[in-house]
Every structure is written in structure tokens, then in C-alpha cells.
Amino acid sequence: MSRQYEAVYVFDSALEDSAITEKLERFHALIGATGDVTVDAWGRRQLAYKIGTKETGYYAVARFEAEAAGLPEYERAIRLDDGVIRHLITLHEHELGAPPMTPEEQAAAAKRREEDEDEEE
Numbered sequence: 001m002s003r004q005y006e007a008v009y010v011f012d013s014a015l016e017d018s019a020i021t022e023k024l025e026r027f028h029a030l031i032g033a034t035g036d037v038t039v040d041a042w043g044r045r046q047l048a049y050k051i052g053t054k055e056t057g058y059y060a061v062a063r064f065e066a067e068a069a070g071l072p073e074y075e076r077a078i079r080l081d082d083g084v085i086r087h088l089i090t091l092h093e094h095e096l097g098a099p100p101m102t103p104e105e106q107a108a109a110a111k112r113r114e115e116d117e118d119e120e121e
Helices: 017-031 068-080 103-120
Strands: 002-012 038-051 054-067 084-091
Touching (some): 054 084, 068 084
């Protein structure tokens, strides 16, 4: 049974963008994704804390659908790659944030905001 997964990668910031793209393609070929693999590159950012001697990293987030049987080889390849500083793979069950509001809920929220603004004056 295929499931939705989300993987966050932190690559060494010294790597070139083409090398990172190549690594991502290689990793995603290992999992045998059944659908499209969506990659959102966040770019180079300051790490929250120093990891070894690294203070910056290149962040990328990927979403894909795959069989659980392909994950061990995929994770092994990531762990063995020196260019990956950290990674995290989780089940992607739903979008973050609140569910969409109905028109009635939107109208009620707008009315509450107006009342709050009137009270402040």
C-alpha cells in the first residue's frame, strides 16, 4: 500500500545547486515513487545550532508517495551521503493549518473582528 511521505533534507551549503539536484534525483529514484515527487527548495539558511563545523545548510522539502518496503534502502543512501547534514522523513497525512472556513464561519469571523475594532475605539 502506497503512503504519502514528506522528507526534509539539510545539505552542506558548500555544495553547488546542480550537485544537490543530482543527489535528490538519485535519492528519489531509490524509493520508487508511485506518483510525482514535489521538491520545494528553501535554499541556504542559517542552522538553528551548529552541527559539527557547519553553521549554514541548504534546505529542501520533498513530498512523494511510495511503498514502505523501499524506505530502508532510501534512508541508508541518505545516511551514507556525506553531503547530507540532517534529514527527517515523516508520513504526510494532511496539510498544516486550520481547515478551510465555510462562508458562514468567514462572515461570523468578520463580524467579530469589526466588533473588536469598535470596542478598541
